Amino acid sequence: MLPIVLVALIKVGLVIGGLMTAAAYLVLGERWIAAWIQDRKGPNRVGIPLTKIRLFGLGQPLADGVKFLFKAEYTPAHVDKGLYFFAPMTIFITAIAVFAVIPFGSFLPSDIFPASWGVHEPINLVIAPGVDVGMIFVFAMGSIAVYGVVLGGWASNSKYSFLGGLRSSAQLIGYELPLGLGILGVVLSSGSLRLDAIMEHQAQTGAWNAFVQPLGMIVFCVASFAEASRLPFDLPEAEQELIGGYHTEYFGIKLMMYLVGEYLHMVAAAFLIVMLFFGGWHFWGLTGSGNIVTWGEAILRIVVLNVKVLGMVFFFMVARWSWARFRYDQLMSLAWLVMLPMGMVNLAYVAIWEEYGGDWARSAGFSPQIAMTLCGWAVFSVTWYVATKMSPSQGDNRPRRQSRESNIRPGFEAEK
Amino acid sequence: MKTDDARIRWVESPKLGMLGKSYLTLFIKGLTTTLGHLFFHKKVTLESPEQRHKVLDPVNYRGVHRLNKDEQGRVKCVACFLCATACPAHCIDIVAEPSPWPDREKYPKVFNIDELRCIFCGMCEQACPVEAIELTSFYDLTGASREEMIFDKEKLLSVFDQTKEREPMPSKRANDAAQDRLKTCPTSGDSS
Amino acid sequence: MPKITIDGREIELPDGQRMNVIEAAKLSGVEIPHYCYHPGLPVVGSCRMCLIETGNCDAKTGEIKMQPKLVPGCTVPATDGLVIVTANEKVRQARAMVEEDLLLRHPVDCPICDKAGECTLQDYYFKYGQASRRTDVMPFTSRKRDLGDVNLFIDRCVLCSRCVRFCAEVSGTAELMIANRGAHEEIDVVPDFPLHNELSGNVVDLCPVGALADKDFLYQQRVWFMRRHRSVCTDCSVGCSIWVEENQDQIYRLKPRENPHVNKWWICNQGRYGYHHVHDANRLAVPRVRKDGKTVDLSWNGLPEELKSKLFTAGHLGGVFSPFISVEEAYLLAKLLRSIDPQAVLAMGPMPRVGEDQKFPGGFVITAEKVPNRRGIEEILGYFMHKVLSFEDFLQEMQRIEFGGVWVSGGYKGPWIEDSAARRFEKIPLLIVQDLFPSSLSERATYQLPAAAFSEREGSYMNRDDRLQTANMAVRPPWGVRAEGSLFWQMLGRKGLYNSRTVLDDLSREVLYFAPAAGPLPDTGLDMKINKLAEVGALTAKTA
Numbered sequence A: 001m002l003p004i005v006l007v008a009l010i011k012v013g014l015v016i017g018g019l020m021t022a023a024a025y026l027v028l029g030e031r032w033i034a035a036w037i038q039d040r041k042g043p044n045r046v047g048i049p050l051t052k053i054r055l056f057g058l059g060q061p062l063a064d065g066v067k068f069l070f071k072a073e074y075t076p077a078h079v080d081k082g083l084y085f086f087a088p089m090t091i092f093i094t095a096i097a098v099f100a101v102i103p104f105g106s107f108l109p110s111d112i113f114p115a116s117w118g119v120h121e122p123i124n125l126v127i128a129p130g131v132d133v134g135m136i137f138v139f140a141m142g143s144i145a146v147y148g149v150v151l152g153g154w155a156s157n158s159k160y161s162f163l164g165g166l167r168s169s170a171q172l173i174g175y176e177l178p179l180g181l182g183i184l185g186v187v188l189s190s191g192s193l194r195l196d197a198i199m200e201h202q203a204q205t206g207a208w209n210a211f212v213q214p215l216g217m218i219v220f221c222v223a224s225f226a227e228a229s230r231l232p233f234d235l236p237e238a239e240q241e242l243i244g245g246y247h248t249e250y251f252g253i254k255l256m257m258y259l260v261g262e263y264l265h266m267v268a269a270a271f272l273i274v275m276l277f278f279g280g281w282h283f284w285g286l287t288g289s290g291n292i293v294t295w296g297e298a299i300l301r302i303v304v305l306n307v308k309v310l311g312m313v314f315f316f317m318v319a320r321w322s323w324a325r326f327r328y329d330q331l332m333s334l335a336w337l338v339m340l341p342m343g344m345v346n347l348a349y350v351a352i353w354e355e356y357g358g359d360w361a362r363s364a365g366f367s368p369q370i371a372m373t374l375c376g377w378a379v380f381s382v383t384w385y386v387a388t389k390m391s392p393s394q395g396d397n398r399p400r401r402q403s404r405e406s407n408i409r410p411g412f413e414a415e416k
Numbered sequence B: 001m002k003t004d005d006a007r008i009r010w011v012e013s014p015k016l017g018m019l020g021k022s023y024l025t026l027f028i029k030g031l032t033t034t035l036g037h038l039f040f041h042k043k044v045t046l047e048s049p050e051q052r053h054k055v056l057d058p059v060n061y062r063g064v065h066r067l068n069k070d071e072q073g074r075v076k077c078v079a080c081f082l083c084a085t086a087c088p089a090h091c092i093d094i095v096a097e098p099s100p101w102p103d104r105e106k107y108p109k110v111f112n113i114d115e116l117r118c119i120f121c122g123m124c125e126q127a128c129p130v131e132a133i134e135l136t137s138f139y140d141l142t143g144a145s146r147e148e149m150i151f152d153k154e155k156l157l158s159v160f161d162q163t164k165e166r167e168p169m170p171s172k173r174a175n176d177a178a179q180d181r182l183k184t185c186p187t188s189g190d191s192s
Numbered sequence C: 001m002p003k004i005t006i007d008g009r010e011i012e013l014p015d016g017q018r019m020n021v022i023e024a025a026k027l028s029g030v031e032i033p034h035y036c037y038h039p040g041l042p043v044v045g046s047c048r049m050c051l052i053e054t055g056n057c058d059a060k061t062g063e064i065k066m067q068p069k070l071v072p073g074c075t076v077p078a079t080d081g082l083v084i085v086t087a088n089e090k091v092r093q094a095r096a097m098v099e100e101d102l103l104l105r106h107p108v109d110c111p112i113c114d115k116a117g118e119c120t121l122q123d124y125y126f127k128y129g130q131a132s133r134r135t136d137v138m139p140f141t142s143r144k145r146d147l148g149d150v151n152l153f154i155d156r157c158v159l160c161s162r163c164v165r166f167c168a169e170v171s172g173t174a175e176l177m178i179a180n181r182g183a184h185e186e187i188d189v190v191p192d193f194p195l196h197n198e199l200s201g202n203v204v205d206l207c208p209v210g211a212l213a214d215k216d217f218l219y220q221q222r223v224w225f226m227r228r229h230r231s232v233c234t235d236c237s238v239g240c241s242i243w244v245e246e247n248q249d250q251i252y253r254l255k256p257r258e259n260p261h262v263n264k265w266w267i268c269n270q271g272r273y274g275y276h277h278v279h280d281a282n283r284l285a286v287p288r289v290r291k292d293g294k295t296v297d298l299s300w301n302g303l304p305e306e307l308k309s310k311l312f313t314a315g316h317l318g319g320v321f322s323p324f325i326s327v328e329e330a331y332l333l334a335k336l337l338r339s340i341d342p343q344a345v346l347a348m349g350p351m352p353r354v355g356e357d358q359k360f361p362g363g364f365v366i367t368a369e370k371v372p373n374r375r376g377i378e379e380i381l382g383y384f385m386h387k388v389l390s391f392e393d394f395l396q397e398m399q400r401i402e403f404g405g406v407w408v409s410g411g412y413k414g415p416w417i418e419d420s421a422a423r424r425f426e427k428i429p430l431l432i433v434q435d436l437f438p439s440s441l442s443e444r445a446t447y448q449l450p451a452a453a454f455s456e457r458e459g460s461y462m463n464r465d466d467r468l469q470t471a472n473m474a475v476r477p478p479w480g481v482r483a484e485g486s487l488f489w490q491m492l493g494r495k496g497l498y499n500s501r502t503v504l505d506d507l508s509r510e511v512l513y514f515a516p517a518a519g520p521l522p523d524t525g526l527d528m529k530i531n532k533l534a535e536v537g538a539l540t541a542k543t544a
């Protein structure tokens, strides 16, 4: 019993400590990347306090944290006190809780403990190992985060916050459907809701889901960008164009909770994308498969997983400066008119393949992985083509019906 | 204005082709732009205070104000309030007084400019009828308090002492230019 | 009804009024520029700015005969059949020439001239002058001469002689004269007889340019920064109409406001410079309470309620009404005291008098009674008490009646109560004194409330001739001071912000005397004497 508790506590400590540090340094990383993309140098001054050593600005997160802590902490008179405190906590806590079922590696060999302790199983590198409803837990937590947004907007008792809250919750709820549809395909093909099982499945077949289900990957990626409120879907905040959004009335440590929560959402999204579609810890010829690992493999798996996640986070950050923000109506129609049908097509395709495809390929003498990959790309291309064909050829914001009807405007007629 | 007014021409946004509608071109363009800047472009940041911004034309630069002095070292300002009137930021505060000098009638007892409020538009310089107030090329103002950033008459006059060599007053510039022209222009006899 | 034609437009003039062409043109909206003409002064026709073309229309044939030469409009009486032209080339050229002549030796030191911004020389030059000046610019300075009460900037003067005529005709003191001849003419005084009289400030207003400068206002502020507010002078019972000119809650000067019924175009020096007490540093600035022999500063938070509850338990109440508070405030205070104690004794405050009434040759009067609102308070007290108790009467009453609480409203500009009188208030358990400056009475007060000065409140005053005039608020009271009106308003439990107009409406409904004050008052005030007749009429109607 004791070793299990000890192991669990160590894992909790590692994950929370790691996440907090990561969030702090990711902020710095984001600022650097933003600066470099804009041909600036970025934060490069703060180093070791009280010395002149600059360390490329690595001390910045510490300075930022201290600044947040020392900000004046007061509560606006007009807010709903209870909810005002509760809302940021909701976001923060759920964002951390998600990581209970997200593995941060694969397994560690059991010989880390002295034999006398009686632990003979390899140690699963996830806080709550063996939770069969893993993905559902992730979803549940993600949905509770919407409450943080709505409550924050409501509790602030200000019209801007309130509108911001409504705006964001519509977006978050809207994109939960494609998110779920994107996952369903993966769950269907690997037959489990557990993330470690899904990764294991990809490792065994060697075909990452991104290759066999490109449509699902796209749908899931887009939806998780939106769920994490990252550009080009950052309508909840949209700091250049709108007043802050649901956290307009927040500052100091409570605002930091919101911001860190959002960062953790992004990290969680990166983890999920990597694990569901990019093989998690798997890399061909390096990491092997199965849960009996050597120390070398175990460490390689952790490294591979984290490199992939960092790569994904990097993509998140670069995306911020690459594409313009969607307009709100475009955002909504993208969710309901494009991503939702695409997700459904993907689901149908995976379901059909699972039922008949594998047998057919084997009987026809193909490798089922290669056949499914080809088939998946074919489905992807056709769906994409259809979606392209059906989307409007003008991006203006006239009401849909009017722009479809004709190009003749009253003024043109008068001119003739 | 009515939308069906005959004088309005409706301009349609350009139509997208299949490639554009598929979002692929945008995707690639955006990504290549950012990645290109990320890896291949020179940084433009100027690392102040180690590196200094170069003021190309100190005379035209709109930095910290100065109050000019006349030949006898007295403040040139006649306290007409025209700069305060022109100032869009309402940052000039003058208290006038009859002057102690026989040849002048009015002069500023107090002349404060709130440099924090100032937007450095240069309207005060334009408004002044006696070229008493000018903007210099000092651009990095720092202070430990707001009060410190309200420049009083003495401070503004001392800015003049620091900058008068580098940035002479317009009348002096015009005078010097005329002198130069006199020197270089050929005498009438030579022109034949 | 005389008919004249101005620039081809026929207008009818009111019957039985003698006016010159400048005034007639003004009636029809045509401006004829002028310097030396002033409606309050005799006409001299010396500046020639008002040159116009005139002619006559034959009433029978309708034929128009124009005069060959231009004539000064100020000297031409508007008679029937007159035809004048102000907008042709000849007139335009004449005006431009006058402007050029006036500017020949003018220093054009507008940047340092206090008149700039309201100077007719500036305005007319922009409107009627030439595009550019053909003469050299004079040195940027003007010779200055101390005339006594005012300064003269000699070179700016356009010799319109308004100031000279004012001193000769209106103040009757004739200190000013024009010295020298021809191009050397200057305004001057006889040595040892400086310009020094009760009305001397008016010459500054009269001066159409910046030649005469107020010593009090000299270089204090540029005129375009100031906003002006309609007000009433509170320095004597004449109640002259004035403008209060202010910038950012600082009063810079008072100016006469034209009112044909009261002060015409003038005000006296005492009124003109009688605003300095508003910005006096000695003013009471916070409410204070005396507890156990010590005075403690209070905040206004909850103070009105506290005062009210104290008054409720005080017993028999008395009120002293200063003649410096407005009619509305007096009414609210009377209401307040009477609503707490229906038997409250209300009396008039002391009535300072200085010297004798002064009457000037021009008809201007300065009264000895140095308060603005005796008549208004009398009417209010008369309504509530059916008789008017003077301050002396009230002191008598105090011997007779045991007062539990007395409310004294002060607001006098100077010392107003003798020590002996103040000592008689000592034994009153609840003495509330509302005053501008500390006095021997406010030291004895249980509650000491800072009062607002005349420019910090809105309200109406009734002058000695029963003319009710409304003064607007010009500046905000200093921090910690609450105007009487808004305090009484809140203590009476009324909602919203104090509004003198609403109170006056209530008053006109409740008190018969003030009935005509319903509806907006004209800027020049309302003569309430007419109302006396109505009152008598109502009484006779009742008895009949």
Ligand code: SF4
Pocket: B083, B086, B087, B088, B089, B090, B091, B092, B113, B117, B118, B119, B120, B121, B122, B123, B124, B125
């Ligand atoms: S530069 Fe512009 S804002 Fe600044 S003092 Fe002059 S007029 Fe005012």
Ligand code: SF4
Pocket: B076, B077, B078, B079, B080, B081, B082, B083, B084, B094, B124, B127, B128, B129, B130, B131, B132, B133
């Ligand atoms: S405009 Fe020139 S002369 Fe006038 S107050 Fe300003 S600085 Fe002085």
Ligand code: FES
Pocket: C033, C034, C035, C036, C037, C044, C045, C046, C047, C048, C049, C050, C051, C072, C073, C074, C075
């Ligand atoms: S106003 Fe008529 S001559 Fe001066």
